[in-house]
Amino acid sequence: MPELRRDPISGRWVIISIERGKRPTDFVSPLQKRKAGGFCPFCPSNEHTTTPEIIAFRPASTPPNSPGWTLRVVPNKFPVLHIHGDLNKRGEGVFDMMNGIGAHEVIIETPDHLQSLATIPLRAVEDVLWAYYFRLADLKKDIRFKYVLIFKNEGEAAGASLDHSHSQLIALPIVPKTVREEMESSKKYYDSKERCIFCDIINQELQTGKRVIYENDKYVAISPFAPRDPFEAWILPKKHESSFSPSDKSFVSLAEALQRILKQLDRVLDTPPYNFILHTSPFKDEINDYYHWHIEILPRLIKRAGFEWGTGFFINPTPPEEATKFMREVKA
Amino acid sequence: MPELRRDPISGRWVIISIERGKRPTDFVSPLQKRKAGGFCPFCPSNEHTTTPEIIAFRPASTPPNSPGWTLRVVPNKFPVLHIHGDLNKRGEGVFDMMNGIGAHEVIIETPDHLQSLATIPLRAVEDVLWAYYFRLADLKKDIRFKYVLIFKNEGEAAGASLDHSHSQLIALPIVPKTVREEMESSKKYYDSKERCIFCDIINQELQTGKRVIYENDKYVAISPFAPRDPFEAWILPKKHESSFSPSDKSFVSLAEALQRILKQLDRVLDTPPYNFILHTSPFKDEINDYYHWHIEILPRLIKRAGFEWGTGFFINPTPPEEATKFMREVKA
Numbered sequence: 001m002p003e004l005r006r007d008p009i010s011g012r013w014v015i016i017s018i019e020r021g022k023r024p025t026d027f028v029s030p031l032q033k034r035k036a037g038g039f040c041p042f043c044p045s046n047e048h049t050t051t052p053e054i055i056a057f058r059p060a061s062t063p064p065n066s067p068g069w070t071l072r073v074v075p076n077k078f079p080v081l082h083i084h085g086d087l088n089k090r091g092e093g094v095f096d097m098m099n100g101i102g103a104h105e106v107i108i109e110t111p112d113h114l115q116s117l118a119t120i121p122l123r124a125v126e127d128v129l130w131a132y133y134f135r136l137a138d139l140k141k142d143i144r145f146k147y148v149l150i151f152k153n154e155g156e157a158a159g160a161s162l163d164h165s166h167s168q169l170i171a172l173p174i175v176p177k178t179v180r181e182e183m184e185s186s187k188k189y190y191d192s193k194e195r196c197i198f199c200d201i202i203n204q205e206l207q208t209g210k211r212v213i214y215e216n217d218k219y220v221a222i223s224p225f226a227p228r229d230p231f232e233a234w235i236l237p238k239k240h241e242s243s244f245s246p247s248d249k250s251f252v253s254l255a256e257a258l259q260r261i262l263k264q265l266d267r268v269l270d271t272p273p274y275n276f277i278l279h280t281s282p283f284k285d286e287i288n289d290y291y292h293w294h295i296e297i298l299p300r301l302i303k304r305a306g307f308e309w310g311t312g313f314f315i316n317p318t319p320p321e322e323a324t325k326f327m328r329e330v331k332a
Numbered sequence: 333m334p335e336l337r338r339d340p341i342s343g344r345w346v347i348i349s350i351e352r353g354k355r356p357t358d359f360v361s362p363l364q365k366r367k368a369g370g371f372c373p374f375c376p377s378n379e380h381t382t383t384p385e386i387i388a389f390r391p392a393s394t395p396p397n398s399p400g401w402t403l404r405v406v407p408n409k410f411p412v413l414h415i416h417g418d419l420n421k422r423g424e425g426v427f428d429m430m431n432g433i434g435a436h437e438v439i440i441e442t443p444d445h446l447q448s449l450a451t452i453p454l455r456a457v458e459d460v461l462w463a464y465y466f467r468l469a470d471l472k473k474d475i476r477f478k479y480v481l482i483f484k485n486e487g488e489a490a491g492a493s494l495d496h497s498h499s500q501l502i503a504l505p506i507v508p509k510t511v512r513e514e515m516e517s518s519k520k521y522y523d524s525k526e527r528c529i530f531c532d533i534i535n536q537e538l539q540t541g542k543r544v545i546y547e548n549d550k551y552v553a554i555s556p557f558a559p560r561d562p563f564e565a566w567i568l569p570k571k572h573e574s575s576f577s578p579s580d581k582s583f584v585s586l587a588e589a590l591q592r593i594l595k596q597l598d599r600v601l602d603t604p605p606y607n608f609i610l611h612t613s614p615f616k617d618e619i620n621d622y623y624h625w626h627i628e629i630l631p632r633l634i635k636r637a638g639f640e641w642g643t644g645f646f647i648n649p650t651p652p653e654e655a656t657k658f659m660r661e662v663k664a
Contacts, residue, residue, distance in 0.1 A: 096340070177345065204426055
C-alpha cells in the first residue's frame with residue numbers, strides 16, 4: 001500500500017510508493033563527469049572574462065581578477081535582476097509589480113575545474129560557507145533587499161549551465177513564496193505550542209533514528225518524512241538558530257556535514273545532479289524563536305511531470321527510511 | 333529593466349526578463365512528433381492489454397474492451413494510489429500520514445495514434461471534456477475522496493511515458509496544497525471585496541485586452557499577468573462558475589477555446605511539450621462565490637533549475653504581452 005505523507009512545515013502531501021520502492025541502482029544518473037579541455041570562464045587565467053570579483057579568497061600578494069585565488073564571488077554576467085535603480089512599486093488594477101532590482105552573484109567554489117563540493121578539501125567547503133555568510137551580511141545593508149536566495153545547481157539536469165563547480169545567490173526585494181509560507185507555518189506552530197516545529201522534528205528524528213543520515217556535534221542530516229525527491233536530505237543545526245550563521249564562529253561542523261552528505265550521494269547514486277537551497281529567515285526577522293534555518297538537498301533523479309509543479313503534489317518512489325539506510329551503508 | 337510580478341492568486345513572484353525577451357523561435361521544442369509503428373497499448377485491437385475500461389464512447393453494438401470506440405477511460409495499470417482499502421489516518425509524533433487510497437485513471441482521447449488534442453475533431457475534444465465531467469461526478473460519490481486532479485502530460489519532456497494522446501485523473505483523499513492555497517486566497521479576497529478575484533482579473537483583462545489570446549461567447553483565454561512559463565495560458569469561463577461543468581449543458585464553447593489554444597501553441601512553438609491542469613473547487617465546497625474554475629496550460633519550453641521548485645520563485649524570459657501577440661498572429 002502506498003502512503004500519503006504530509007510535510008508538517010509546507011503542508012504539501014507526497015505519495016510514497018513503498019511497494020514500487022526504487023533502489024539507488026534503479027536511477028540512471030544523467031550527470032556527466034567533469035572533463036578537462038575547452039574554454040571555461042571560471043578557470044584560473046580567465047578571470048578577465050568574468051565580471052570583476054566582489055570578493056575573493058587569495059594571497060595578499062595577488063591582485064584582484066588574477067590567478068592565485070581559491071574562491072571568487074563575481075556578479076553573474078547575465079543577471080536575472082539589475083543592481084542599479086529603484087523599485088518603483090506599482091499596481092495595475094488587481095496586479096502588483098515592481099522593477100526587477102536585485103543582485104545575482106556566482107560563487108566559484110574552487111579553481112580546479114575537475115573538482116566538486118564533494119571532492120574539494122574540507123577547508124574549501126568551509127570557505128564556501130564563509131563566502132555565503134559574508135555576502136549575506138553585505139547585501140543585508142542594502143535596504144531594497146528582503147531576502148537572499150542561496151542555491152546550487154550541480155549538473156546540467158539540475159540547471160547548471162557551466163560545468164565548473166559554483167553556487168549562486170539572488171538578492172530579492174521580496175520574500176519568495178516558499179520562504180514566506182515556511183515562516184507563517186512555523187510561526188503558527190510556535191504560537192500554539194511555544195516550540196519551534198523544526199526543533200520538534202529534530203528531537204523526534206533523533207529519538208527514532210530511522211531517518212537520521214548523519215550527525216555530528218552541532219548538525220544533523222535527515223531524510224525528511226515527506227520528501228519530494230528520492231534521497232532528498234536536509235541539514236539542520238541541532239540547537240535552535242533562526243538564521244544562517246557560523247556556530248561558535250566556525251563552519252567546520254557544517255562543512256563536515258554538508259560534504260559528508262554530498263560524498264554519500266555521489267557514492268550511492270554515482271554523482272547525481274542535485275540542487276541545494278539554503279533556507280533562512282528574511283532580513284527583517286532574522287532573530288526569532290520559530291524558524292530554524294537549514295539546507296535542503298534535492299537530487300534530480302526522476303523526471304517530474306509538470307503537473308507536480310502545478311499542484312504542489314509529489315510522487316516519490318523511494319521511502320526516506322530506505323534512502324537513509326542506503327546512505328548510512330556507504331562510506332563517505 | 334526586468335520586472336517582478338506577483339500572481340494575485342497564489343502570491344508567487346515571477347521575474348519577467350523583458351529585455352532578454354525570447355521569441356518563439358528561440359525555444360527548441362523537444363517534442364517528437366508521433367510516429368506509427370511499434371506496439372501501443374492504447375491503440376485499437378490492444379484493448380485487452382489495458383485494465384478493463386471504466387467507461388467508453390463506442391457504438392452500442394460493440395462489446396466493452398473491443399475496437400470501435402472513440403474514447404476510453406481505463407484504470408492506470410501502474411496506479412500511484414490504490415482504490416481498495418481504508419484511509420487509516422494516523423499520526424507519528426509531529427507527522428501526519430494515511431494510506432495511499434485513491435483512483436488513478438487514464439483518458440485515452442482518440443483511437444488514432446497519430447492525432448493529438450489539437451488535431452482530433454472538435455467533437456472528440458468535447459467528448460474528452462464530457463469524460464472528465466462524468467468521471468468527476470462518479471468519483472464524487474466515494475466519500476473517501478476530496479479532490480480529483482485532472483491533467484495532461486503532452487510529450488516526453490512534459491512527463492508523458494506513452495506517446496498515444498491521453499490525459500490522467502487522480503482522485504485524492506486530500507486537497508492538494510496548490511488548490512487549498514488558491515481557495516484560501518480567493519476566499520480572503522472575496523471576504524474583503526465581495527467579489528471573485530478571478531472575475532476581477534477577467535474583467536480587467538477584457539478591458540485592457542493586451543493579454544487576451546482568444547474569447548468566444550462563454551470562455552476567455554489569457555496569458556496570465558505573472559506566468560511561470562513562456563506562453564503559459566489560462567482558459568476561464570467568463571461568468572462566475574466555481575466548479576468544472578458544461579455551460580448550458582454543452583462543452584462546445586470550451587472545446588473550441590481549448591483546441592484553439594492548443595492549435596495556436598502548436599503553430600507558434602512547433603508542437604511543444606506541455607501540461608495542462610484543471611483547477612476546480614474541492615467536492616465539499618463545489619458551489620461557492622469566490623473560486624472560479626479554470627484550465628492552466630504550461631508549455632515546457634525551458635529547463636527549470638530545481639531551485640525554482642524549492643522556492644516557488646520563477647524566471648520567465650517571455651513577457652505575457654509578447655506571447656499574446658505571437659499567439660494572436662497565427663491562424664489556428
